[in-house]
């Protein structure tokens with residue numbers, strides 16, 4: 001059997017479009033998912049037992065079920081339950097945001113714990129309102145401390161996003177599968193697809209180490 | 222405000238932690254705007270607790286506090302009795318600096334003025350730079366707390382509290398965490414404030430500092446005021462046996 005990687009180059013435009021869909025989906029879900037995760041983490045550490053209960057159940061549920069099942073549920077069941085049509089992109093965004101929210105809330109929860117009581121006392125002594133305290137002191141410190149793990153979470157999301165191909169979203173994986181079926185060249189095409197994912201994910205995973213080191217130095221007071 | 226009307230009046234202050242550890246047991250203190258009160262006493266005696274109560278960081282069980290003649294904290298009406306406006310006119314500096322590590326020095330100074338009082342960023346920066354210059358920290362304006370020495374951090378913390386133009390400053394063992402050679406630079410800054418007639422309550426174990434800054438020294442032990450008087454008297458020739466023992470033990474002074 002001979003391999004002909006030149007085949008793949010004929011489809012570079014299609015692959016690029018697929019990659020853009022993957023990146024768009026991932027970026028939207030990173031932003032929304034991190035915001036959701038932060039407030040979930042606040043809820044999980046709140047004084048209200050109801051907030052704590054609801055947020056814990058949510059997080060445990062999403063961590064305890066396969067992403068693929070969550071994705072199928074949002075694509076096929078949510079429109080029936082809500083009685084509305086959802087576009088492919090909307091469904092993908094909802095599903096992956098809910099998933100990202102659950103995993104980042106764990107990351108934020110750990111980093112919130114590291115914002116000590118003394119910092120909160122200083123906020124009270126300076127007369128900061130609870131909102132100003134949360135947005136200007138707790139959130140930035142929690143984000144900084146969480147940054148390395150959050151970046152890992154983002155890489156996971158980027159890779160997990162390939163699952164949306166299973167429900168027909170034209171992401172990188174979906175395009176790759178199509179091309180490989182049409183050309184009967186699965187080895188070449190899928191290898192290139194894997195390499196594209198890797199080339200993006202690898203520098204990010206390396207960056208985690210570098211960022212971790214810098215942040216620890218900054219926050220060492 | 223006149224120098225003789227009480228700035229702070231504490232009456233029958235009781236405070237426990239979880240109802241078990243009785244820390245303050247009927248504390249009465251009155252101070253005027255002309256006073257610089259130094260509080261001394263054994264470790265665990267409730268000095269920090271008292272300052273934290275004044276700052277509104279702790280709830281009390283019994284008693285009341287007025288500030289400038291107005292009700293400030295009262296056990297009867299619970300936590301809500303803390304007057305946010307009064308609290309804003311009190312500044313506090315802690316033993317462990319508690320600067321915000323994610324903000325540079327200027328950022329630490331202007332956060333509260335811009336968020337609490339809605340001051341314009343440019344105006345707050347200008348005031349911050351003036352303060353930093355006064356404290357010899359102008360070149361550190363854009364440094365992060367992790368890049369500062371302990372003495373510099375503590376001076377920044379003092380400047381940060383001063384940005385809100387407090388009517389009363391609370392200092393809780395602000396030099397205890399410092400290396401000995403850094404203590405003087407922080408004490409100098411506080412002495413400078415004292416010369417400008419800033420009313421203050423200071424908890425310290427530094428005898429030299431206490432003598433030089435205090436208009437009054439209060440010895441607290443067992444949750445009550447044991448002795449209260451001018452520094453020469455309380456530190457020099459204490460009336461109470463307990464004060465004498467404490468001063469001999471801590472300051473190694475024989476009478």
Ligand SMILES: Nc1ncnc2c1ncn2[C@@H]1O[C@H](COP(=O)(O)OP(=O)(O)O)[C@@H](O)[C@H]1O
Pocket residue numbers: 238242244262263264265266267268269270271
């Ligand atoms: N948050 C807290 N919870 C329970 N006990 C506390 C707390 N803070 C202080 N205490 C106790 O209260 C007593 C007085 O503490 P503190 O006010 O820090 O004394 P000081 O500053 O004079 O050393 C100590 O016995 C201390 O262990």
Ligand SMILES: [Mg+2]
Pocket residue numbers: 268269270394
């Ligand atoms: Mg103390």
